[in-house]
Amino acid sequence: xxxxxxxxxxxxxxxxxxxxxxxxxxxxxxxxxxxxxxxxxxxxxxxxxxxxxxxxxxxxxxxxxxxxxxxxxxxxxxxxxxxxxxxxxxxxxxxxxxxxxxxxxxxxxxxxxxxxxxxxxxxxxxxxxxxxxxxxxxxxxxxxxxxxxxxxxxxxxxxxxxxxxxxxxxxxxxxxxxxxxxxxxxxxxxxxxxxxxxxxxxxxxxxxx
Numbered sequence: 001x002x003x004x005x006x007x008x009x010x011x012x013x014x015x016x017x018x019x020x021x022x023x024x025x026x027x028x029x030x031x032x033x034x035x036x037x038x039x040x041x042x043x044x045x046x047x048x049x050x051x052x053x054x055x056x057x058x059x060x061x062x063x064x065x066x067x068x069x070x071x072x073x074x075x076x077x078x079x080x081x082x083x084x085x086x087x088x089x090x091x092x093x094x095x096x097x098x099x100x101x102x103x104x105x106x107x108x109x110x111x112x113x114x115x116x117x118x119x120x121x122x123x124x125x126x127x128x129x130x131x132x133x134x135x136x137x138x139x140x141x142x143x144x145x146x147x148x149x150x151x152x153x154x155x156x157x158x159x160x161x162x163x164x165x166x167x168x169x170x171x172x173x174x175x176x177x178x179x180x181x182x183x184x185x186x187x188x189x190x191x192x193x194x195x196x197x198x199x200x201x202x203x204x205x206x207x208x209x
Contacts (some may be wrong), residue, residue, distance in 0.1 A: 048178065048186040050151035054112065054144055057124035057137035067184030070108040071206050073199065074178040076154040078115035079127040079137075080168070084175045086131075088192060092177065093132035095196035099203070104134065106182075106207060112138045114156035115171050116145050152178060181206050 051064050073092055077085035092109050099107060111128055113119035116139050119127075124137030140148070149156060156173035164170045175192035179202055187206055190199055 048152055048189075049180060049184060052112075052144070052148035052151060054138040054140040054148060055121060057121050057128060057139070059121050062138060064184055066108075066110070067180050069182055071106055071182060071203055072178075072180040072184075073107070073109045073203075074112065074152065074180060075110070075176075076112050076114050076149060076152065076156065076173060077175070078113050078171050078173070079119050079123055080115065081171065081173075084173075084192060088175060088177060088194075089128075089131040089135065091194060091196050092199070093135065095199040095203070096132050096134055098196055098200050103203070103207065107134070107203065109135045110138055111135055112145070112148055112154075114145060114149060114154070114173050116140060116142055179203070179206065 049064070049067075053061070053063050056062050073095070075085075075088060075092065077088070079085075089111065096104060096107060096109060109132065111124070113124065119137070119139050121137075121139060124139060128135040128137040138148075139145070148154075154174050154176070156171055159170045159172050161167060161169050177190040177194065177199065179187040179190065179199070181187055188202065190202075
């Protein structure tokens with residue numbers, strides 16, 4: 001039974017990665033070849049990111065303007081995720097911990113749920129601080145979440161409990177960490193399991209311009 005669940009979970013995760021890779025196309029390759037300075041000059045800039053209207057885990061309305069003035073790490077996931085999300089959020093928290101106080105003041109980390117049915121404000125308020133006090137959870141209506149996900153080309157799909165072989169439904173989803181500059185412009189993505197040191201290295205590249 002456990003093997004069957006694991007295999008099925010791996011299958012769905014694989015589909016998520018393939019679907020998102022198709023959406024992103026050559027974006028990651030372009031980002032790897034560009035310095036942050038070149039990205040800011042508009043050379044090879046990817047069409048990732050855009051308007052959104054959500055609510056944070058304290059009940060405060062937020063829009064894409066929250067990205068202005070901060071270097072941001074943005075992640076789409078859900079609090080009931082059994083494995084992928086906790087791992088990536090822990091790595092984001094470690095990257096924040098490795099920053100100096102001055103650097104951390106210029107950074108922010110956003111966790112955008114793709115499961116608004118269960119991830120209410122109070123649910124996120126009890127979840128995101130487990131990984132870092134600076135992590136901010138964002139939720140909204142299904143329509144608002146869908147719009148935000150489309151802006152970032154994030155893939156997600158509800159998988160029934162019967163289909164997943166679990167006691168409750170799961171959310172199949174892509175697992176990328178988006179790095180955005182102080183203007184809210186996309187710089188690059190990091191894949192699942194990225195080392196905190198790599199995120200920190202790129203944060204510092206963007207910070208010095």
